[in-house]
Amino acid sequence: MVSRWELGNVYGSGMEKCKCLYIDYKGTARKFEQKRKEADLTQEMMDIFETLPNLGKKQLYNLEVLNVCNYPNERICLKILPDSIGNLENLRILNLSYNDLETLPKSIGNLKNLEELNLSENNNFSELPDSIGNLGNLHTLSLKHTYLKSFPESLGNSENLMSLSVSWYRRYDSSDYQCCDVFNGSMKHWSCPTMEFNSDMKSVSLDLSGKNLKQIPLGVYMLSEQGRWLNYGCNSSSNRYVYIIPALKELDVSNNQLTKIPHLLKKLNQLEKLYIHNNPDLNHLPDFLWEMRSLKELKIDGKLVKYLPNNAQVSLNDKNFENVALDLALTKNNRGKMSDDQLSNKTGPYTVYLKK
Known part of the structure; x- marks a missing residue:
């Protein structure tokens, strides 16, 4: 760990082998005021501390973890991340919280090996660049207590993104519906x-069928029930629970161009019905679907039947299909009798019920 005040003195000296760098802003403002009494330090000099020195590729080539720490009520903290952050090609973890x-x-999009990015408690943080979608290895993104106004839909390209944590900093008691704005923007x-x-909205259903979607819009993942108590008087009985954002109970993304079901769907912990049939390039059902406690009903194409768990019950929507097709589905085992294409053509969409 190195203090921000001392960073300029040690940077570049023997740091080529450094893999973890912790930059501590605590006491930087106090130190600056002390030095100001001894020398003629200007505001421009103070501004230098609100960013980082040039992050040269040669000096920090092996860096894997960068943690820039700050503390509440510190007057000087990180306000601008330099473009040179993109030089840290081996960076895996970047923690910029509480700044x-x-x-x-x-240039953040150059960090191809980045796995974790923490931007929580940056109360003025309002925008992610489109280049965030280039982070193919990103699996954890934390944006708690920020002022995010929208999601770049390029973030949906991050195939390994498993954890997206978002909550909003309520400024002057005015932004309860910030989450709703982000949803509608998406x-x-x-x-x-x-x-x-x-x-008063506690739950919603969403029909996105036939929209030519190549991915589920990121805003959909915001539909996870959140709320707060409002006190209307001195008597506790007058309190009321107000829903800031409702829970998604039913999602129809059939008749689109989806190629995968992203792990972020697991955020929708109250989802009961999911319709994903007639997405021609969707050829796999992920295992995490069976871990979703509220999920009770799916609608899928025949080629996906083989991925169903043992607790699934299957029925055909269209009773005119051949009995043999229904038998194949109920056994959840194709046994080589039909190719996936044949099964998909002869059976179409199944309603799947999951026992809980």
Whole structure:
């Protein structure tokens, strides 16, 4: 660990082998004021401490973990991440929490090996660059207590993204519905219908069938029930639980161009029905679906039957199909009698019920 005040003195000297760097901002403002009394330090000099020195590729080539720490009420903290952050090609973990960042440089997309990015408690953080979608190895993104206004839909390209944590910093008691704005912004990006939210909505259903979607809009993952208590008087009986964002109970993304079911779907912990039939390039059902406690009903194409768990019960929507097709589905085992294409053509969509 090195203090931000001392960083300039040690940077570049023997750091070529450094794999973990912890930069501590604690006491930087106090140290600056002490030195200001001894020398003629200007505001421009103070501004230097609100960013980092040039992160040269040669000096920090082996760096895997960068943690820039700050503490509450510190007057000097990280406000601008330099473009040179993109030089740290081997970086796996980047923790920038508890600072005062508003955005990230486009060069963040160069960090192809980045797995974890923590931007929580940056109260003025409002925008992620489109280049965030280049982080193919990113699996954890934390944006708790930020002021995020929208998601770049390029983030949906991050195939390994498993954890997306978002909550909003409520400024002057005015932004309860920030989450709803982000949701509707994501819907507009894909030319999908937006939604009118009100404080009494506890759950919703979403029909996104036939929208030519190549991925599930990121805003959908925000539909996980969140709420807070409002106190309308001195008597506790007058308190009321207001829903800021409702829970998604039913999602129809059939008749689209989806190629995968992303792990982020697991965030929808109250989802009961999922319709994913007639996505021609969707050829696999992930195991995490069976871990979703609320999920009770699926609608899938015949080629996906082989991925069903043992507790699944299957029925045909269309009773005119051949009995042999139904038998194949109920056994959940093709046994080589038909190719996946044949099974898909002869059976179409199955309703799957999951025992809980």
